[in-house]
Amino acid sequence: MSAKTLIARTLLDGLYYTNAYRLLEDKYKGVGVILTLHHVVKAENSSPFNINRLLEITPEFLEQTIQQVIALGYDIVSLDEMRQRLINQQFSRRFICFTLDDGYIDNYQYAFPIFKKYNIPFTIYVTTGITEGTAILWWRCLEKIILQENQIDLEMNGRNECFESKSLSQKKIVFDKLYWYLRNMPLKQQHTVILALATKYRLSVEELCLNCAMSWDMLKEISQNPLATIGTHTANHLALAKLPVEDVKNEVTVCRDKLSQHLQIDADHFCYPYGDGSSADTREFKIIEDLGFKTATTTRKQVIRADHNNHLFALPRIPLNGHYQQQRYVQLLLSGVPTGLWESAKQFIKR
Ligand SMILES: [Zn+2]
Missing domain, CATH: 3.20.20.370 (Glycoside hydrolase/deacetylase)
Known part of the structure; x- marks a missing residue:
């Protein structure tokens, strides 16, 4: 909590x-x-x-x-x-x-x-x-990627950042950080970032959406x-x-x-x-x-x-x-x- x-x-x-x-x-x-x-x-x-x-x-x-x-x-x-x-x-x-x-x-x-x-x-x-299945449920995509990966690499504000996400407590911290980073972005940029992450970590955005x-x-x-x-x-x-x-x-x-x-x-x-x-x-x-x-x-x-x-x-x-x-x-x-x-x-x- x-x-x-x-x-x-x-x-x-x-x-x-x-x-x-x-x-x-x-x-x-x-x-x-x-x-x-x-x-x-x-x-x-x-x-x-x-x-x-x-x-x-x-x-x-x-x-x-x-x-x-x-x-x-x-x-x-x-x-x-x-x-x-x-x-x-x-x-x-x-x-x-x-x-x-x-x-x-x-x-x-x-x-x-x-x-x-x-x-x-x-x-x-x-x-x-x-x-x-065409909507981008970015908050669910982010959740799925962080749960399945032990490390998230992402370019943030022009810098390559690397977040360790092995333990559940690490995953929670990374999720909070990236959630607000994405939430506060202009829409187009938000979609670009989440689609790039999905491609990199082999997540089908469409399949995730249809499953929900x-x-x-x-x-x-x-x-x-x-x-x-x-x-x-x-x-x-x-x-x-x-x-x-x-x-x-x-x-x-x-x-x-x-x-x-x-x-x-x-x-x-x-x-x-x-x-x-x-x-x-x-x-x-x-x-x-x-x-x-x-x-x-x-x-x-x-x-x-x-x-x-x-x-x-x-x-x-x-x-x-x-x-x-x-x-x-x-x-x-x-x-x-x-x-x-x-x-x-x-x-x-x-x-
Ligand atoms: Zn709604």
Whole structure:
């Protein structure tokens, strides 16, 4: 566990065990929550690397969370129903939406059966390049290369660097270093570097992507279930804010058109890849609205408030994070207190 995660957990535990969050809940809890999930995988198959593991929860934790939110009296609703409640300002009961990003095969294997078992609605935002094996899942490529190699040679900032990656602890250090090096690069350069590494260490980027992805047949089966909403999550999972306007529109419409052709649906809910402030902002929100979508979600971490009916193309979500797979963390996050306090602190610092 990273130091940052340890500090965050200590603060969350403090809020929980002192019951302090209950005093603040009324101020911060909002009207509902959209939850974000990525991978649902067995604990023994989870990533050894912190940054990737936070995108993974176990099937047991998903099931436990569903039981927990039902017991807490939430309505589990579809994105259409959530939008309707926001537009009509109907908040007699609090709501939860389950959303899963990207379209990974484990969603079909583990999450879909659980949603069917409890008969609850869910959304999968699909990146069609992942379905077709053309997206570059650079963070997974990097993981695979570091796991299989004892040494990584890479030219960084004009210098030839050599990283020893024999032991697991060495691999973790190398992964963190190279992850952020790549994450902060311009897109083209990022792809050039990861493709060069893949060639050098004999990794098929396409095969890796296809092994992670749901097939069109699986997506078809899911899309035909009335519990499912299939949303648009772009063609290639690029940070849209880094692209020219025409490329943004292309990334979005190519994905939506393919989903429409293959699945005979209107994929009219959208989710921004990465979804943080540097990947999607006011320009992108406007483009998505103009393209006729019903809603769009980010990864800004907040509960939904009544006034989000004025921000339907920039809806925040709360992640179910692999490092916080405990009922007390779910209860805290649903209260809106930790994210609300964090937001208030940021506003205070800005002043
Ligand atoms: Zn995504």
